[in-house]
Structures are given as structure tokens and as C-alpha cells.
Amino acid sequence: MRYLNTLNTAKIFDLVVFFLISLFSIWLMWSTFHLEAGKIFLSSKLYSDFGAHLPLIRSFSFGENIPPEYPFFAGQPIRYHYLFYLVVGYIEKTGVPLDWALNSLSSVGLILLLEMVYLTTLLFFRNRGAAILAVLLVLFNGSLSFLEVLPETWNVVSIKQAFTNTITSQDFASFGPWDGKQVSAFWTWNIYTNQRHLAFSYGLVLAVLYPLFRHTITKKNALAWYQIFAIGIASLILPLLHQAGSVILLILTTGWVIWYWRRLALIYRVTYCLTLIFLLISTVFFASQGGSQHLEFQLGFLAPFPTLASLFTYWWFNLGLYFILLPVLLIRSRKHMGILVALSFSFFAAANVFLLSTDMINNHKFIHFFWLILQIAAAGWIATVWQDKKWFRPLLVVIVFFLTFSGIVDAFPVINDRPAHVENYTSSDAQKWIIDNTPPKSQFLSTTYLYNPASLAGRQLYLDYGYHAWSMGYNDRGKRELLLQFFSKDITNSEWCSLAMQEHIDYVIISPGSDDFQGSAELDGSYVQSIEPTYTSLDEYKIIIVTSICN
Numbered sequence: 001m002r003y004l005n006t007l008n009t010a011k012i013f014d015l016v017v018f019f020l021i022s023l024f025s026i027w028l029m030w031s032t033f034h035l036e037a038g039k040i041f042l043s044s045k046l047y048s049d050f051g052a053h054l055p056l057i058r059s060f061s062f063g064e065n066i067p068p069e070y071p072f073f074a075g076q077p078i079r080y081h082y083l084f085y086l087v088v089g090y091i092e093k094t095g096v097p098l099d100w101a102l103n104s105l106s107s108v109g110l111i112l113l114l115e116m117v118y119l120t121t122l123l124f125f126r127n128r129g130a131a132i133l134a135v136l137l138v139l140f141n142g143s144l145s146f147l148e149v150l151p152e153t154w155n156v157v158s159i160k161q162a163f164t165n166t167i168t169s170q171d172f173a174s175f176g177p178w179d180g181k182q183v184s185a186f187w188t189w190n191i192y193t194n195q196r197h198l199a200f201s202y203g204l205v206l207a208v209l210y211p212l213f214r215h216t217i218t219k220k221n222a223l224a225w226y227q228i229f230a231i232g233i234a235s236l237i238l239p240l241l242h243q244a245g246s247v248i249l250l251i252l253t254t255g256w257v258i259w260y261w262r263r264l265a266l267i268y269r270v271t272y273c274l275t276l277i278f279l280l281i282s283t284v285f286f287a288s289q290g291g292s293q294h295l296e297f298q299l300g301f302l303a304p305f306p307t308l309a310s311l312f313t314y315w316w317f318n319l320g321l322y323f324i325l326l327p328v329l330l331i332r333s334r335k336h337m338g339i340l341v342a343l344s345f346s347f348f349a350a351a352n353v354f355l356l357s358t359d360m361i362n363n364h365k366f367i368h369f370f371w372l373i374l375q376i377a378a379a380g381w382i383a384t385v386w387q388d389k390k391w392f393r394p395l396l397v398v399i400v401f402f403l404t405f406s407g408i409v410d411a412f413p414v415i416n417d418r419p420a421h422v423e424n425y426t427s428s429d430a431q432k433w434i435i436d437n438t439p440p441k442s443q444f445l446s447t448t449y450l451y452n453p454a455s456l457a458g459r460q461l462y463l464d465y466g467y468h469a470w471s472m473g474y475n476d477r478g479k480r481e482l483l484l485q486f487f488s489k490d491i492t493n494s495e496w497c498s499l500a501m502q503e504h505i506d507y508v509i510i511s512p513g514s515d516d517f518q519g520s521a522e523l524d525g526s527y528v529q530s531i532e533p534t535y536t537s538l539d540e541y542k543i544i545i546v547t548s549i550c551n
Contacts, residue, residue, distance in 0.1 A: 140407025
């Protein structure tokens with residue numbers, strides 16, 4: 001009877017944890033993005049990334065983007081893992097409001113990740129205290145970013161004022177590399193609110209590996225047919241959901257299966273070998289459709305200088321006490337967790353030695369997952385030491401404080417973030433006209449890029465402002481050179497039309513006040529400016545139908 005009561009209490013506890021995780025995830029996603037009064041409200045810290053994500057979503061809900069192309073670089077297969085945004089787009093296409101479609105799927109992704117962190121920690125350490133701590137460590141990063149803001153925040157007369165400054169702050173303590181400080185911007189909640197597919201992909205990786213981990217640790221052979229089916233589907237879709245996630249799953253599965261091959265029952269050997277085959281097939285398929293591949297030796301990740309001393313200092317500030325705990329966790333972790341930490345360390349090492357995509361910043365995805373495994377291991381180690389060595393508990397409290405303090409400080413800028421807004425199609429005359437009067441597959445030559453009405457209406461832009469297309473690995477130099485011709489003062493009508501037909505331009509959209517853009521092409525005095533627009537919207541966007549001026 002006592003066992004049954006204990007079992008029921010444990011289940012109730014797990015349900016309460018799941019409820020709290022769900023509550024937090026839903027709040028975080030809805031607090032940073034929603035629709036209201038015909039406008040799209042989003043936190044200011046989302047503004048740059050969502051300038052690319054929203055057009056991608058709308059290319060599926062309002063546009064016609066199968067086979068997928070990147071909305072900011074029309075005419076070539078997409079190189080970005082698009083599946084998450086495709087699903088959101090098709091949900092919106094059914095009539096569900098955009099915020100419900102995006103936030104629901106985003107919340108499910110974060111719930112999946114945090115719940116899998118909880119369950120994975122519980123599996124490895126059989127300690128619910130460790131599992132709770134692991135979730136907290138994942139949510140509150142252990143960097144030393146608080147040291148970078150300490151002088152300006154706490155150099156005040158009273159502790160009360162210092163506390164007030166912290167909880168009312170709208171700026172991260174460190175936002176490297178953009179603010180010139182050491183600690184990266186990628187360890188805060190901001191990474192989950194900006195990159196809505198990231199938590200989903202990490203959670204899916206852990207969910208696929210969980211039965212394999214459980215079998216290795218508990219020696220239970222049960223693997224239901226629906227689990228095998230789910231593992232197969234997950235391995236097929238993961239490269240389309242997140243390229244880095246598929247590489248992570250491929251390496252962890254390979255390493256774990258090889259290391260524990262003799263312990264694995266036949267059903268697990270077959271299932272996970274097939275998983276590896278499915279991952280390879282899906283990865284090759286995505287690559288053949290335009291997925292980006294890049295590998296180049298480049299030491300240092302985002303450290304200021306490519307030297308070992310600079311790298312040491314950089315990671316001391318970014319990992320904090322985890323930097324010191326890493327060898328402890330490799331050696332002192334329980335056997336199975338030590339293997340997982342060692343395998344995950346390969347991601348950290350590779351991200352510091354190789355340029356894995358066009359932009360080194362993108363390597364953060366591998367480091368972020370490595371840190372996630374490190375946080376699980378740290379939680380288990382702390383819980384184990386807490387039980388075994390009571391005299392060590394005061395020091396453990398100090399360690400937990402420094403493993404979470406920067407994350408707590410960095411939570412307030414997300415909570416206090418200033419809202420920004422852009423016009424939704426329901427309140428934008430230009431977007432309405434484009435949706436109602438242009439084919440879904442249309443391509444627009446534009447004079448502005450982020451949150452352009454054409455891209456928010458699901459149409460493709462000839463070219464973006466620079467970063468997005470370049471970071472995806474597109475060779476955009478040719479199109480940028482052609483912009484000078486498109487907006488030349490001396491081009492004739494026949495030359496312009498020939499160029500437009502060559503580049504498959506269907507429409508031109510001129511934003512109000514855009515007399516200079518892209519740093520080189522100028523609208524003022526150009527041939528395009530002299531063309532009488534086919535339509536001028538109430539919000540002063542001028543739209544030219546190419547066929548109206550070209551035979």
C-alpha cells in the first residue's frame with residue numbers, strides 16, 4: 001500500500017511539473033508575439049529574425065511555395081530548414097489566426113524540450129530533485145554575463161536601487177557579438193522566442209534517443225510498434241525541421257549504438273540502424289533540394305581573436321562554472337551520462353574548430369545542445385553529491401547560484417521587452433491588394449526588404465537586404481549587381497523590360513520614402529521612378545505591373 005501511495009505521489013508530482021512547464025512555455029511564446037487590432041505585435045528583440053520567419057510562413061499560407069524557395073531569394077531551392085514554418089503556414093491557411101498557429105506549435109516545441117530534459121535527467125539519475133534542477137539550469141544560463149553589467153547596475157547608493165535596476169532592465173547584460181561584449185546573445189530565452197523551431201528540434205532529438213537510453217540503463221526490451229513508427233518519422237523529417245538537429249541525432253545515435261552494441265536487444269539494433277539510414281536519406285534529399293553545406297577550418301567560434309588564450313577567456317565568460325565542471329562531469333558522472341557528455345562534447349569541439357555554415361554565428365546550435373547535455377549532467381552530479389556529502393551542501397548552494405544567476409538577470413529583458421508592431425494584411429491596404437490581385441507565385445522587385453507588404457502577403461522578393469540570403473549560402477553578388485541596372489537613370493524601357501523578363505520579375509513595389517537603399521542602388525532619378533504606378537495604396541506603396549509597361 002505504501003508503494004502504491006508513493007507511486008501515485010510521484011505521478012502527481014510529474015503531472016504538476018508538466019503543467020508548470022506548459023504554463024511557462026505558453027506564456028513565453030504568447031508574451032512575445034500576438035495579433036491585435038489588425039497589427040502583428042512582437043517583442044523588439046524578435047524584430048530582425050521574424051523579418052525572415054514571417055515571410056517564410058506567409059509564403060505557404062498566402063503564397064504558392066511548393067517546391068519551397070527562399071522568399072528573399074526567388075528562383076532557387078530553399079537552403080533553410082523550413083518544415084516548422086511550413087506547418088504554421090498551412091495551419092494559418094485553414095483559417096486559424098497566425099498567432100494561434102505559431103504560438104501553439106512553438107509552445108508544444110518548448111514543452112517537448114523541457115519535458116524531455118526532465119524525463120532524461122530522471123532516467124539517468126532517478127532523482128526528481130535532479131530533474132527539476134536540470135529544467136531550471138536549462139532555463140537560466142550559467143554564463144558570467146552579470147559581471148559585464150555589474151559595475152553599471154550595482155554602482156549605486158542602495159541595494160534596493162540596484163535590485164530595481166535589474167528587474168526593470170530592458171537590455172541584456174551582454175549581447176555578444178553585437179554589443180562588443182564577451183558573452184554571447186544565444187544563451188537566453190531569446191533564442192527560443194526568436195528561433196521557434198529550435199526547441200522543437202532539440203526536444204525531438206531527445207525524444208528519439210530516450211527509448212535507446214532507457215533500454216541501455218534499465219535493460220527493458222519493450223519497444224512498441226508505434227514507438228518504432230514515431231522514431232522513423234522523426235528521423236525522416238528532422239533535416240527539414242532543423243539541419244543541425246539531424247546532425248546531432250546522427251552523431252549521438254551512431255556513438256551510442258557503437259558503444260553499447262553488445263547490450264542492445266535485436267529490436268533496438270534494427271530500429272536505430274534504420275534510424276541512421278532514414279536520417280542519411282532525408283539529409284541527402286534535403287541537400288539535393290538546395291540545402292546548404294559548408295565546412296571550413298576556422299578556430300575560435302566568436303572569440304575576439306583566434307588564439308587559445310582568447311578562446312579560454314571567451315568560454316570562461318560564456319560557460320562560467322560549467323567551464324570548470326566539465327572535466328568533473330566527464331569523469332565523475334554516472335557511467336552512461338559520462339558517455340553522453342563525451343559524445344556531446346564533439347559538437348562543442350567542432351563548433352570551435354570549423355566554420356559549419358556561411359556564418360560562424362550559426363555554430364551556436366551545436367554549442368547550445370552540448371550545453372543542454374552539460375546542464376543535465378550538472379544537475380545529476382549536484383543532486384548526487386547533495387545526498388552523499390552533506391558537509392558539501394553549502395558549497396553546492398553557491399554553485400547553483402552561479403549556475404543560474406546570469407540567466408535570472410537575463411530573464412528580465414525578455415519580460416520587460418518593448419513591443420514593436422507591423423501591419424497585418426487586415427489593416428494594410430498594400431497587402432490586401434497584393435493578396436487579391438496578384439498570383440500567389442509572383443516575384444516582386446522591391447526597394448525595402450524587412451516586413452515588405454509583398455513578402456508579408458506571401459509573395460517572393462527578388463532579393464533581400466543582404467544578410468539573410470548571404471547567411472543561407474546563396475551567391476547573391478550577381479543579383480546585387482543587377483540592382484544597379486534595375487534602378488539605373490540611363491536604362492531604356494526595352495533594356496529594362498529585357499532585364500525584368502530575364503530575371504522573371506512580375507511586379508515592382510516602391511516603398512514610401514525609399515529614395516536610397518542597399519547602399520548602392522538609388523531610386524531617386526531612376527527610370528523606375530518615372531513609371532506611372534499601376535496602383536498606389538492608401539499606405540503609399542506604389543506597385544507597378546511589369547506587363548503593363550513591357551510587351
